[in-house]
Amino acid sequence: MTSPLEQKKIRITGPSVVTANRTWDGAVVYRTAQKGWSTELSDSAIVSTSDDARALLAEAAADDVGAVGPYIAPVELKDGGKVKPGNLREQIRAKGVTIDLQVPA
Amino acid sequence: MYAYDELDRTLINERVSEFRDQVKRRLSGELTEDEFKILRLQNGVYLQLHAYMFRVAIPYGTLSTKQLRRLAHVARRYDRGYGHFTTRQNIQFNWIKLAELPDALADLAEVGIHAMQTSGNNMRNVTSDQWAGVAPGEIEDPRIWSELIRQHTTLHPEFSFLPRKFKIAITASEHDRAAIKIHDIGLRLHKNADGETGFEVLVGGGLGRTPFIAKTIKPFVHGRDVLSYIEAILRVYNQYGRRDNIYKARIKILVHELGIEKFAKEVDEEWRQMGDSELRLDHRAIEEVRSRFSYPAYEKLPHMPDELKQAAHDPLFERWRKNSVSAHKVQGYSIVTLSLKPVGGPPGDATAEQMDALADLADKYSFGEIRVGHEQNLALPHVAKRDLPALFKAFDRLGLATPNVNLVTDIIACPGLDYCSLANARSIPIAQELTRRFANHDTAGLIGRLHINISGCINACGHHHVGHIGILGVEKNGEEFYQITIGGRADENAQMGTLIGPAVPYAEVADVIEDIVEAYLALRDRPEELFVDTVKRLGVEPFRERVYATR
Numbered sequence A: 001m002t003s004p005l006e007q008k009k010i011r012i013t014g015p016s017v018v019t020a021n022r023t024w025d026g027a028v029v030y031r032t033a034q035k036g037w038s039t040e041l042s043d044s045a046i047v048s049t050s051d052d053a054r055a056l057l058a059e060a061a062a063d064d065v066g067a068v069g070p071y072i073a074p075v076e077l078k079d080g081g082k083v084k085p086g087n088l089r090e091q092i093r094a095k096g097v098t099i100d101l102q103v104p105a
Numbered sequence B: 001m002y003a004y005d006e007l008d009r010t011l012i013n014e015r016v017s018e019f020r021d022q023v024k025r026r027l028s029g030e031l032t033e034d035e036f037k038i039l040r041l042q043n044g045v046y047l048q049l050h051a052y053m054f055r056v057a058i059p060y061g062t063l064s065t066k067q068l069r070r071l072a073h074v075a076r077r078y079d080r081g082y083g084h085f086t087t088r089q090n091i092q093f094n095w096i097k098l099a100e101l102p103d104a105l106a107d108l109a110e111v112g113i114h115a116m117q118t119s120g121n122n123m124r125n126v127t128s129d130q131w132a133g134v135a136p137g138e139i140e141d142p143r144i145w146s147e148l149i150r151q152h153t154t155l156h157p158e159f160s161f162l163p164r165k166f167k168i169a170i171t172a173s174e175h176d177r178a179a180i181k182i183h184d185i186g187l188r189l190h191k192n193a194d195g196e197t198g199f200e201v202l203v204g205g206g207l208g209r210t211p212f213i214a215k216t217i218k219p220f221v222h223g224r225d226v227l228s229y230i231e232a233i234l235r236v237y238n239q240y241g242r243r244d245n246i247y248k249a250r251i252k253i254l255v256h257e258l259g260i261e262k263f264a265k266e267v268d269e270e271w272r273q274m275g276d277s278e279l280r281l282d283h284r285a286i287e288e289v290r291s292r293f294s295y296p297a298y299e300k301l302p303h304m305p306d307e308l309k310q311a312a313h314d315p316l317f318e319r320w321r322k323n324s325v326s327a328h329k330v331q332g333y334s335i336v337t338l339s340l341k342p343v344g345g346p347p348g349d350a351t352a353e354q355m356d357a358l359a360d361l362a363d364k365y366s367f368g369e370i371r372v373g374h375e376q377n378l379a380l381p382h383v384a385k386r387d388l389p390a391l392f393k394a395f396d397r398l399g400l401a402t403p404n405v406n407l408v409t410d411i412i413a414c415p416g417l418d419y420c421s422l423a424n425a426r427s428i429p430i431a432q433e434l435t436r437r438f439a440n441h442d443t444a445g446l447i448g449r450l451h452i453n454i455s456g457c458i459n460a461c462g463h464h465h466v467g468h469i470g471i472l473g474v475e476k477n478g479e480e481f482y483q484i485t486i487g488g489r490a491d492e493n494a495q496m497g498t499l500i501g502p503a504v505p506y507a508e509v510a511d512v513i514e515d516i517v518e519a520y521l522a523l524r525d526r527p528e529e530l531f532v533d534t535v536k537r538l539g540v541e542p543f544r545e546r547v548y549a550t551r
């Protein structure tokens, strides 16, 4: 959980979302504009100012039953409005591991 | 094999129902994550990038086939069909749903498996040589002592709320397969001049942010006094342990700051005050635990059976035998290591199908017993030599006969950024690429013993400091970079590796490792000189030159 003090310090430098892990199964989820959680990054509420980011995080953190450990993560907005994860860590969270798991023949 | 008693079973079952209730209250919102976190950690449940991760203990690395089949069942039923064997004789499941965890725990409890002592600031499961009880020349089975310590420390208040986690490892052989010098307490069983059995006690080892090799605090503690001596160490640690600073509260820091002499004096003082009180083990207590370890009824078999003589004409079998089969204390038997490091595969992963098939093979060929070692490989501890050719064929079909044990492709790697929320960089894909570069097992055989260890951050779960070649993931401006060390080792001559130069980007790591290996092949003075010995003889400079001259 992000403490109120830390939330005050938050500064974002580009478009961002709030992400967390869903409580009952741990799945990666994103905060939506409808104050819910979605497993699709494309459903997420996108903020572009630090104030909005703090507000979104505070609102998301209040839902401790729905999801665990919410934080602000960078995204990239592509032409045509597509949302992409903003760094490798978020890419791996969104798309899964980068290894092809070995399956016995 | 070890038979749990009634008390253990009751305790395990109580923990399962307690946790079931806690999970229910968490999911209903009655418990917040802050309140729940400590409870889930006590049951081996972490939160990782994609899901909850569930860590299960395999005490001193001994599994029955019934237990292995149950692990396969958990992988299949509650996870994605595989499990990951770690460097601390645990297995981790990466995709477990919190809502289903109590059921998974209950299924495991039925076969005496649990997740106690796998996480949190307490005494962690006591690890031991994976060849315990079968290695030739062993003083005695170290698991007896692991078990005595386990019983004493499980849920004991003095050990449940420590400043930080606390790890003990035991070995009873000349060659240390349990990496005791990088544990908080390392115990080496040996005999004193009077022929009595006892322990050399080492203290203050550990890796992570501030790595230390353990130092000997007492050359000989009689077996019956080992619990009280450990207790004395723990008491001194608990008095001094700096709980205020999470990075400093490990015993290695305390030993370093006080100096081993002063620390030893304080422990001796504490120990003397305890006298030969409650904690001295009597003969009966030791024998009682000893009697619960059962050994197979070995047959009287020839040293060199006909089956083995015939199979020696098959070069693939011979290559595997020379690499993966080791001497056993009983004539006519062998210890067989199974590589969980296939070319291109993630180190330490086993699928549910592999686990089930292996359980069948262990029933047929190894008296129903499997071992788990800290190198993220498995072993069958009691294989009759006459069965080796048949076993090889069966392993080969399962993808478990990669003849690369202790070679350059037998890589220890932590989960890294593919799974771990603390990671700076990926570990597994680096390991996979390296196994492809050195995919020719004959070439790897000519290179000889070479341990590569990879960690995705300074927590050092992949033991990079003590790898012959160590690779540590760091982050530079949002990109994955890797620091490379050479000359480390984890055995009885444990030492930290030396950094060879500036960190290199992800795409160059495999090239750099190839350069290092080529430099070694050019520099070694004869084929038997191991990589670590060449580094010891020449220092890191010639390797540094080779790697950075063109970069």
Ligand code: HEM
Residues within 6 Å of the ligand: B046, B048, B053, B085, B086, B087, B088, B092, B164, B165, B182, B205, B206, B207, B208, B209, B250, B413, B414, B415, B419, B420, B421, B422, B459, B460, B461, B462
């Ligand atoms: C993916 C989940 C994991 C997490 C979050 C995790 C976290 C950590 C942390 C925070 C530490 C440092 C603690 C300290 O120094 O006090 C640590 C140490 C360690 N971990 Fe992990 N770990 C994970 C997986 C693993 C795996 C898969 C292995 C084995 C392959 C492993 C083996 C170890 C070992 C041996 C140490 C002790 C290193 C030392 O001596 O300081 N861990 N882990």
Ligand code: SF4
Residues within 6 Å of the ligand: B414, B415, B416, B417, B420, B421, B422, B423, B424, B455, B456, B457, B458, B459, B460, B461, B462
């Ligand atoms: S070393 Fe770091 S990245 Fe690797 S598993 Fe441990 S905590 Fe995670």
